[in-house]
Amino acid sequence: MSERLGPYELLSRLGAGGFGEVHLALDPEGRTVAVKVLHPHVAADGGALARLAREVETMRMVGGPHVAEVLDASLTGGRPYLVTRYVQGRPLSSVPLPVADLRRLASGLADALHAMHEAGVVHRDLKPANVMMTEGEPVVIDFGIASALDSLSVTASGAVVGTPGYLAPEVLEGRAVGTEADVFAFGATMAYAATGRHPYGQGPASAVAYRVVHHPPDLEGVPExxxxxxxxxxxxxxxxxxxxAQLCARLGVAPVPRAAPRPAPRVRPASDDVSTREWRPGKERHRRSVEESRARHREKVRRRWLIGSGLFVSLLAAAAREPLPEVSLFLLAAYALGVVSDAGVAMFSRGLYRRGRIVADAVSVAGAVGLCFGLAALFxxxxxxxxxxxxxxxxxxFLLSA
Structure with missing residues (x-):
């Protein structure tokens, strides 16, 4: 049975990281979103949550095809969470390497960095695991979270703010961190995508961090x-x-124009008890519930099956009409009986599409009989x-492939 978190219905667990678990979920309009539920030790850090609440408003200004936009957040109670656009694909860390279209990957990542930096957001944890590949295009996820949750209490509780080998030297040395750190991570991520190797090798985190600060990267095999x-x-x-911006210019790709920012959702900080407002883009007058969306989907599938089975029965009945008229009649009668039974069930149900279901059943029976006689006369x-x-x-x- 699915679990609810605020207005969202959690469907399945997609994975986990240092800060929380990510779930595939449905929003109140029945659309898929990704819900990141923060770990308990992160939720216990009131200061980190307060900073995250402030950062979310800025993070929502980041948009574009190469970033997974922040849609909603609730940062109060025992299970604070963030909601982002769901990106269906595989992380760069698990796709075959080297990547075939490096220029496309580099252009997309550069565009994502430009979108974040223009909004004043530093990702701080850009790495192959945070780059989703969908139909050959990169989409950056989890931007801004590491910067907002970089606190001693969160780190001491077990969350690693960043990944050695993709963290810039100034991060490892505790110096001031800006957008330049993301550019460093871009270079390391692209080196990994081009060679299939981590540019600063593998091993203990301390050894990798030492190589980042004191040794040049391994770029053997990177295209000229x-x-x-x-x-x-x-x-x-x-x-x-x-x-x-210079990365975009060097790669010959203009940054993708941004859509106008969506109205900001109500973000609940740790000290606020105001109820969460779900993401509601656009100005739709009617907003369907999850149950209503599911009923609509079931009705759509049922009608497609009704049409497909009616066409197939009509073909069989028309083919058997001359040599085996009894078989032809039996096929039409069996189909009509099944459809009439379905209509009878609809008459006593309280479904949203009861009237349309009965009409569709009646039309399908008449259509199957008429199509049978028409095909028999023509072919x-x-x-x-x-x-x-x-x-x-x-x-x-089709059934086997589905």
Whole structure:
């Protein structure tokens, strides 16, 4: 049985990280979203939650095709959570490497960094695991969370703020951190995508961190057009790295125009007891509940099945009408009986689509009978049998593939 968290219905667990568990969920309009439920030790840090509440308003200003936008947040109670756009795909850390279209990946990541930095957001934890690949396009997730939750109490509780090998030297050394740290992470992520290797090797976190600060990255195998840019991004001096806008210019891709920001949701800080407002983009007059959306989907599937089965029965009955009229009559009668039974169930139900269901059943029976006689008059028995056999094979293949 699914679980509810505020106005969201949690469907399945997608994964977990240092700060929380991510769940696939449905919003009140029946759309899929990703809900990140913060871990208890993170939820216990009131200061971190207060900073996150302030950051969420800025994070919501980040939009575009290459970022998973923050849609809603509730940061009070025992289970504070963030809601973002659900991105269906695989993380860069689990796709075959090296990536075939590196230029497309680099352009998308540069555009994502430009969108974040223009809004005043620093990702702070850009790495292959936080880059989702969907139809060849990268989408950056979890931006801004690491910066907001970077506190001694959260870190001491077990959450690692960042990943060695993708953290800039200034982060590891405790110096001031700005957007240059994300450019460093961009370079490390692109080096990994181009070679299939971590640019600063593997091993204990302390050893990797030492190599980041004191050794050059391993860029062997990076294409010639990309290597100079990555060396600049991975410079130990933050001032020597290009900006996100310069990355876009160097890659020959203009940043994607941003849509106007959505109206801000009500974000509940730890000290606020105001109820959460779910994400409501657009100005739809009617907002369907989850149950209503499911009923609509079931009705859509049922009607498609009704039409498909009616067409197939009509073909079989038309093919059998001349050599085996009794079989033809039996097929039509069996189909009509099944559909009439369905209509009878609909008459005594209280479903949202009861009237439309009865009408659709009546039309399908009349349509199947009329189509049978029309096909029998137009085509020969052999042709109709061939059509029916083809339809049967296609239907079986479709069911197996589904």
């Amino acid at each position: 057009w990309l290597e100079p840019l990555l060396r600049e991004c991975l410079d130990t001096d933050p001032a020597a790295r290009p900006t996100a 020969s028995t052999f042709t109709l049998a061939l059509f029916a056999g083809t339809a049967l094979v296609v239907g079986i293949v």
